[in-house]
Amino acid sequence: MHSDTLTRVPGLLYGGDWNPEQWPESVWAEDAALMREAGVTMITLGVFSWARLRPGPGEWDFAWLDRLLALLHEHGIAADLATATASPPAWLVRAHPEILPVTAEGVRLEFGSRQHYCPSSPAYRSAAAELTRKLAERYAGHPAVALWHIHNEYGDHVTECFCEESAADFRRWLRARYGTVEALNHAWGTAFWAQRYGSFDEIEPPRAAPGPVNPTQNLDWRRFSSDALLECYRNEKAVLDELAPGTPVTTNFMSMFKALDYWTWAAEEDLVSDDAYPDPADPRAHVNAALNYDLMRSLKGGRPWLLMEQAPSAVSWREVNVPKRPGLQRLWSLQALARGADGIMYFQWRASVAGAEKYHSALLPHRGTASRGWRETVRFGAELSRLGELAGSRASAGVGILLDWDSWWALELDDHPSARMRWRELLADWYAALWERNVTVDFVHPGASLDAYRVLLAPNLYVLRAEHAALLERFVSDGGHLVCGGFSGVVDEHDHVHPGGAPGPLRELLGVAVDEWWPIPDEESVPVRLPDGEAEATRWSEWLEPVDDVETVAEYAAGELKGLPAVTRRGRAWYVSCHLGPAIGAVLDPVLAESGVRPVAPGLPVGVEATVRRGPDAAYLFLLNHGEGAVSVPVPPGTDLVSGDPTGPSLSLPPSGAAVIRHAFGQP
Template structure:
């Protein structure tokens, strides 16, 4: 039984938009869904105008017939609240709903997500629709999951209208209390920006020059919270009217605009929309990173891949389709990293609209198409993997991710505009992925005991209380590896006393004397042969317990420390003062080996290996991302092999996989740690 809903096995299906089709097509769709092994579809995402064609007009008869039809064919429903696209009648009755840009331009109707998150009229109409849907369908036998809104922040993450300004002032009042406290936090003594009352404060609209950085940081916080308020209102209504039915909203992988740690607290289950680019040879690495985040947001619990493309998308400059086998491989990758459901956008390809060239489980050519054959084959394969659901993917390494720090790092007027969180993170993650080391993401306030190593590729903004947690972790025997430009500012974006790394100075055993960004196209060699690009720092050791692991070998920093290791308590803290790109792998190899971190398997390049485990057993996923065949030896606790659930065959000693091939081995482990059948 899936741990996500009451639907057994791995959830399989996609968005279904029957309002785009004559009703006689629905019966054909339901029959084809059953043929493909579909177990759940998402309906109603963009149905507001059809469900409520006027202020006091409702049309549910067609929706009743649809849900009844799906239920009769054994297909469960993920029912959307349909609030992502307000209908034209609402916008014309209340044009103030439309969002306003920082330049004062009001965006028009004709796309989607055309609303101000702070608009009382939008919120009231959305909540009314949500409550009406819940009252009508809470007990419908097809209902398995509530889908709130759709991709919050995809097109509109902020609005600068007068409603938003008033909401922002109220948010600031709750945060700071007195205006004097706000003036201190925002450092308004600079450039004569002091405020006498909250009424003088406006959103950070376009200004003659640089805008107050703490105001911008608070604006990012506010915008995330404003959208979360919209979500929570719908979530609370659903909880009251349909208790026992889980609710989710689809996240968008590692999305900068929304603090998903805060959002995940209000989800019954985490779901994600993921669209890796088939033209990117590293797309599967970035996808793995995002999937590890989704699993981590609820402390390792299974999550749902709610949207992906069966083949090509429609919104890139060049939309490359997925070659045969890639859709299957990438879907199994999500399962390998903790997903209990594999869903798509969408079921039947649209004939009109902005996404008519987007692929679907049932393509334009219908059942004669390659895509349809893959849809049916993969549905049959997923039916064999039901026992995997509910298991978890254990990780021995944690990466700290803090949205506050991300927002502060990428503010304007920094020593370098090239220091971007995702670009700093990717080579660290790629090194672990290549070595089959599974990673959890954690917020800066997380408990760290249980992890052999904690990595912080960048912690630009660091609060003293979170630094204290890191210090306690290292003092107690943990390994911390910290990247450059960390520990620079506090929660108000003020520079820490004494400069970087601020409250981590004693833990890392270094002080940063000066930031030394590297010009575009240039590189600085290190004594080890590695190269620094983008960034370097003039650092100084704080005492004899700080060892120099590597040094700069050219330029103004010649001979100065570049990488250090400090023994603190019974643990170790590394500081890497430069951006090393792929060269970070060698550093992590040495650090993680000392911490006892071991790979799942030592396979050939391009082969991904992960483990899911639970009361029912242990499952080893081996995925070949290469266009050629591979052989992966089975070692350690997996040496005895097991049964490949995809083929039903016994596997021992090694796994042979064809191009883009995959295996899912059932390896049952008893309480003594011995491996058997």
């Protein structure tokens, strides 16, 4: 299998979750025929089938799955075969009630939903590995199986468990991390509030307590909880690697998800897959979706990824579930391709008639083939087949955004100067400014190689390790441009404040010291004087003390900080001490200009998204119109793969319109 090919299935993948155990077997053949009609190439099978595959402790039933895989193969459809371990069956829970998870308040959660298990439970892990082994022994090498799908959406409902087994596992994790309890006491700062431990056996999870819990204990708990779920994944992956080598393995992520460190997780996957559910009621949903898709592409260094789940129309779990207007499903699917996906799949194939998701849309809706949704399913399947040559091509970026889950977790702990400093909200405006300028970005861990980028952005880097700061210093000295947001460089990996205060080990590079943090109350703002106008800072500001040869780019224009620098630069290193909202674009513009970073396609109308993927023989320009009106856009000479028509020098895009233009290298 080529390293840039998701599976052995040629072209772009198209399909969705199929749950045939919810239907009489007489429906299965009809489903397979309709899949062929719709152009489906791969189906996810068996995600919630544990109780069907193993009805009791001494029972196994694979005959029905044998017939399903044979049916798919007969119709030329590949299977993404799940290990079915996301929801333990009732008989297992009753035989081992300790499997059920426990909250921080000591409440044991019950059977009756899904993901009802403690990640550290030996009984759960053993049963999951046994099921995975039975599946792999039976279906390794099956001609229909093109991908293995472990579990489903780890952490969706249970990200942590506070039971005694989890406590024991936490203590094992801490011993491995620190070696001695003395090292732990130092890291956790237990001299504060008489929290010193005499042995690891005295440590418990951060359960509900009378007051604030030790922040480093909470940070380590976040690290441990991500790792505990990762151990569940590894537990099954080891079985598949042993018995089914050569078939790729994935587990579906949930976009930019706080609970799990996806840098660590992605390293364990053969390919990255994602579940994404932008809200059709949000007029800016496509910007946030682009952000999530850029992350998915970045997690494996730019390799193509798979959109495993999205909604064909409405979901069922928001307070108000707005459907996708005609054409929006197609536009948003093409957006995932534009940002590096090599497959478009959905939840689910056929709409359920019972259960918690019976009102969730499907490729085959309740009304069946007479529905608008079905017509869009068939139309897009045909369109996707014309884009098959995109498979394996890559998107690239000259701008990187630094993302560290340790920093995210620690930033949002309790008892900080402001609870309004939240990573996703800080990031949103920085990312949106680049999206509006059609500048493609990667996400990058601060400890990774930075050589591919001309500009690095750090909207917030609250936790900063000394070795990561050294990499940033080298990046700037080698000619890169760094823009760092406020409340960065505050603490080390143990959540200890750096000597001398913020921005810690970046103080010399940035040329500033933070004398005092100055959070801005809700409903208030502070004017900031920029070179070409004035903006309003909200949420956050800082009293900065610059050193020599530091330029003040912007200053506070009123309030207690009037006249003090708000934005500074020292050479190619910039510091933004306040939250500027959308006005951050005015700060980034000169950085982009000086670094030589250019838009993918300059001069496009507002609301038109442009990205480029490059293959060995051609480049592919995506143009997506998220606006409400028709627009005319300049395009290079080439071929629009969507319509099949030759292009240039301009193209009209209706609302929700899209073009994918194959053109020669050197064009925009």
